[in-house]
Amino acid sequence: MEDLKKLYDAILTGNFKIARETTQQALAAGIDPQALVQQQMIPAMDEVGRRYEANEYFVPELLISARAMKASLELIRPLLAAKGAEPAGRVVIGTVKGDLHDIGKNLVAAMLEGAGFEVIDLGVDVSPEKFIAALNERHATLVAMSALLTTTMNSMKTTVEAIKAAGVRQKVKIMIGGAPVTQKYADEIGADGYSNNANAAVALARKLVAA
Amino acid sequence: MKLKLIACEVLYREMCALIARSPHQVDLAFLPKGLHDIGSSGMLERLQAAVDGADTPGYDALIMGYALCNNGISGLRARTLPLVIPRGHDCMTLFLGSRSRYQQYFNDNPGTYFLTPGWIERGESAGELRQLSIQNRNGMDLTYDQLVARYGEDNARYLFDELCDQTKHYRQITYINMGLDTDSRFHDLAEARARTNEWKFDAVEGDLSLLERLVFGTWPDTDFLVVPPGHQVVTTYDDRIIAAEAVQE
Numbered sequence: 001m002e003d004l005k006k007l008y009d010a011i012l013t014g015n016f017k018i019a020r021e022t023t024q025q026a027l028a029a030g031i032d033p034q035a036l037v038q039q040q041m042i043p044a045m046d047e048v049g050r051r052y053e054a055n056e057y058f059v060p061e062l063l064i065s066a067r068a069m070k071a072s073l074e075l076i077r078p079l080l081a082a083k084g085a086e087p088a089g090r091v092v093i094g095t096v097k098g099d100l101h102d103i104g105k106n107l108v109a110a111m112l113e114g115a116g117f118e119v120i121d122l123g124v125d126v127s128p129e130k131f132i133a134a135l136n137e138r139h140a141t142l143v144a145m146s147a148l149l150t151t152t153m154n155s156m157k158t159t160v161e162a163i164k165a166a167g168v169r170q171k172v173k174i175m176i177g178g179a180p181v182t183q184k185y186a187d188e189i190g191a192d193g194y195s196n197n198a199n200a201a202v203a204l205a206r207k208l209v210a211a
Numbered sequence: 212m213k214l215k216l217i218a219c220e221v222l223y224r225e226m227c228a229l230i231a232r233s234p235h236q237v238d239l240a241f242l243p244k245g246l247h248d249i250g251s252s253g254m255l256e257r258l259q260a261a262v263d264g265a266d267t268p269g270y271d272a273l274i275m276g277y278a279l280c281n282n283g284i285s286g287l288r289a290r291t292l293p294l295v296i297p298r299g300h301d302c303m304t305l306f307l308g309s310r311s312r313y314q315q316y317f318n319d320n321p322g323t324y325f326l327t328p329g330w331i332e333r334g335e336s337a338g339e340l341r342q343l344s345i346q347n348r349n350g351m352d353l354t355y356d357q358l359v360a361r362y363g364e365d366n367a368r369y370l371f372d373e374l375c376d377q378t379k380h381y382r383q384i385t386y387i388n389m390g391l392d393t394d395s396r397f398h399d400l401a402e403a404r405a406r407t408n409e410w411k412f413d414a415v416e417g418d419l420s421l422l423e424r425l426v427f428g429t430w431p432d433t434d435f436l437v438v439p440p441g442h443q444v445v446t447t448y449d450d451r452i453i454a455a456e457a458v459q460e
Contacts, residue, residue, distance in 0.1 A: 058349065060374065
């Protein structure tokens with residue numbers, strides 16, 4: 001299984017080319033895609049998360065590891081889907097209306113994809129209506145909202161209210177994040193969770209979809 | 212009254228012009244621009260140290276040349292003197308004269324990067340603040356060459372686009388003319404920067420009335436929070452923006 005360790009290492013060190021190559025080789029050799037994900041890839045991303053929490057890895061390392069994970073997952077996902085395997089969850093993510101900042105949002109999206117979520121990324125300046133339309137069309141169970149500015153943070157509140165008004169609040173969990181956002185604010189606007197970094201956002205998303 | 216103003220240096224020219232005409236005696240302390248970049252707890256620590264240092268007999272109040280500033284003022288405590296703080300999300304409210312005008316402009320022009328004389332001449336955080344900044348801690352101010360050295364050619368381009376390219380978060384530069392310019396230098400620099408980034412450019416007239424009232428001692432509750440001694444600033448997440456609550460020791 002020496003070769004499979006290469007996939008683990010490629011994700012851990014953020015080498016997307018090696019990640020893609022070793023995945024291709026493993027699949028060609030008839031290795032079970034599910035086993036690849038469970039035994040190599042997700043453990044690699046968990047180690048990335050551990051290193052981030054321990055201040056050994058920083059945001060650039062998170063990004064390149066998630067990118068390598070994604071390169072590998074793109075090859076594996078069609079095979080899993082053909083077998084009828086469901087993603088860890090479907091999440092609609094976006095930076096809220098009025099706000100064009102997307103570094104944090106992209107990082108969370110990449111980490112969620114790396115954790116096996118299907119991520120529907122609506123981009124920046126996303127209106128409540130767009131969130132709701134995507135929720136309905138894609139049957140997502142999780143909404144993740146980001147804002148960098150206190151000026152735009154209030155769009156999170158109006159989006160939560162719009163989701164309630166559209167009658168779909170019971171079908172989804174809502175998580176929020178971004179520099180000015182706090183747990184207190186999440187509680188105030190009736191969001192289900194808050195995370196202050198991208199790694200913790202993955203744990204939060206797992207917890208929310210399991211609830 | 213005798214007042215002590217603690218202000219961000221991005222307001223240097225405006226504050227000096229206003230203090231010269233204030234009916235009150237206003238002493239002045241500027242803190243470096245860029246505190247909002249070091250995170251709310253770091254900013255609060257420095258503001259509190261400045262407040263504590265200025266909280267001395269002889270003053271009637273400490274007035275703050277700050278707004279909420281990404282929650283950097285949240286948690287600030289008034290010791291023996293009241294603290295007076297304009298209600299606003301950030302200094303653009305202070306430059307534009309009211310938070311309703313700022314909000315309106317903000318809504319109508321998403322992705323606007325505002326420039327004023329202070330933002331131009333004191334634009335880049337330097338030295339220690341730069342080291343401490345969120346941008347620096349997250350690798351956002353690395354150059355392309357630095358990224359290549361650390362992460363290789365393939366990842367460098369990706370990281371640069373994702374993390375370091377600040378131009379994608381904005382579409383427009385708006386120059387706020389505070390009415391103190393003696394020539395078109397700052398206006399021209401702002402316009403040139405918009406051209407370089409291929410962004411839209413707009414210029415609007417600033418409004419000193421909010422800062423004037425701060426410095427002239429007219430502090431209605433609608434536009435100012437007066438934090439009584441023994442109280443601290445809290446974020447309200449509504450149009451008031453900030454409120455005072457008693458410190459529970």
